[in-house]
Amino acid sequence: MTAAASATGGHALPVAPARMRVRQAVALGALALLLGLSACARSDAGALDSAPAPAPAEPAVAVATADPPQSAPAPVEAPAPVPPLQAAAEAVLRQDDPDFDDYYSQFAFGDLDRDGRDDVAVEYGIGADGATRHVTNTVRILLMRDAGLELQRDDPDLFRYCAAVRGIDRGRLRVDSLEACMIPFPRTIAHYEYEWTAQGLRQSAERSNEEQIQAQLGELAEALRSGRSGDAAAFLRPGPAAADASAAAADPLFDEAARRAGFIAAVQALSGQTFRQLGANERMAVRGEYKLHLNLKPEGELAELGDGDTVNDAVATLEWPQGDGVGYSVRFLLIQGRLYLLDHSGFDSESE
Numbered sequence: 001m002t003a004a005a006s007a008t009g010g011h012a013l014p015v016a017p018a019r020m021r022v023r024q025a026v027a028l029g030a031l032a033l034l035l036g037l038s039a040c041a042r043s044d045a046g047a048l049d050s051a052p053a054p055a056p057a058e059p060a061v062a063v064a065t066a067d068p069p070q071s072a073p074a075p076v077e078a079p080a081p082v083p084p085l086q087a088a089a090e091a092v093l094r095q096d097d098p099d100f101d102d103y104y105s106q107f108a109f110g111d112l113d114r115d116g117r118d119d120v121a122v123e124y125g126i127g128a129d130g131a132t133r134h135v136t137n138t139v140r141i142l143l144m145r146d147a148g149l150e151l152q153r154d155d156p157d158l159f160r161y162c163a164a165v166r167g168i169d170r171g172r173l174r175v176d177s178l179e180a181c182m183i184p185f186p187r188t189i190a191h192y193e194y195e196w197t198a199q200g201l202r203q204s205a206e207r208s209n210e211e212q213i214q215a216q217l218g219e220l221a222e223a224l225r226s227g228r229s230g231d232a233a234a235f236l237r238p239g240p241a242a243a244d245a246s247a248a249a250a251d252p253l254f255d256e257a258a259r260r261a262g263f264i265a266a267v268q269a270l271s272g273q274t275f276r277q278l279g280a281n282e283r284m285a286v287r288g289e290y291k292l293h294l295n296l297k298p299e300g301e302l303a304e305l306g307d308g309d310t311v312n313d314a315v316a317t318l319e320w321p322q323g324d325g326v327g328y329s330v331r332f333l334l335i336q337g338r339l340y341l342l343d344h345s346g347f348d349s350e351s352e
Helices: 003-007 017-050 084-096 209-225 229-233 257-270
Strands: 105-110 119-126 136-145 148-151 162-169 172-178 188-197 200-207 282-287 290-295 302-305 308-323 326-335 338-348
Touching: 084 105, 084 119, 084 136, 084 148, 119 162, 136 162, 188 209, 200 209, 209 229, 209 257, 209 290, 209 308, 209 326, 209 338, 257 282, 257 290, 257 308, 257 326, 308 338
Parallel strands: 105 162
Antiparallel strands: 105 119, 119 136, 136 148, 162 172, 172 188, 188 200, 282 290, 290 308, 302 308, 308 326, 326 338
16 A cells, blocks of 8 residues: 555545646657657658668779880800811811810911911810819920821920910910919919921920010010011000900000110110019019019919900019100010010109
8 A cells, every 4th residue: 555545544535636737748748759769760761761872883993014024035145156277177186186175275376387378286185084174284286288287296295384375476386384284373484485397396495484574575675676566566555355356556655766765775785684583573683774673473463354364474664764864664564475564654763
């Protein structure tokens, strides 16, 4: 039983009109709230229904791209054609020794027997069967005859050293002796010349590096004295030209008459002079104001040539008085038995 019923003996009393109005107002407010929420919901749904649908995504289109340009393969250089005289020499040698060029071979051409026709000297390596490196080498001679090249009889006493054929000049075969055949960049220790005689090939000269330098200076002085500019030019270049390249231009060092005369006088004065030893690898020859200094083991001894590196066996410095207190100095490199111009300059001879 509620508290109101208890107070009136258990009978319910009628609700006052004011309270009835309050309850009606509350009920109407709730109904209005519910109607408002329903309208909002319908409005939102309508907005969702009326909003335009998003456009469907366009399918991805593959764009063709060009492949990156491919570099063309480097052209393979064709081997240099073999000179006909060399090809003929190879054919004759292969009949005698089919594997003569297993390790390497090097050819020189020129008129050795002075009959007006070019002959051939060939140097090639010799090694044990199955070896990958030669241990020594040999030199063989082929002379041109009416029927073609003819291989000459070998003389085992001629080349008892590691031989390096340098060329055939004016009827002389030039061959250098190397310190060893099996090491890279071997130094030259002696220089030989051979001539063809009725008895065959015979040694005509043997020189040390010091003597070779003096002989080369003598050849240059003689070429200048006799006006053989082509022969003189060979000494006035920076080094031997590669087999596939033209020779560098000669230095105009001796175009000046006074300088040319001073050089010839210096070479003549020092010809045959004995060298004093200044150190393990230095020599000096002096006669008056003329001086020839040799460095037989120069620093930076490798010279880069067209065919690869080779060894500078010596630096030779020749000095002479030019007059009026001025001297002149010329330096040469000894490469493969030949002198090549390194540099030249004047100096104050009175301060020497």
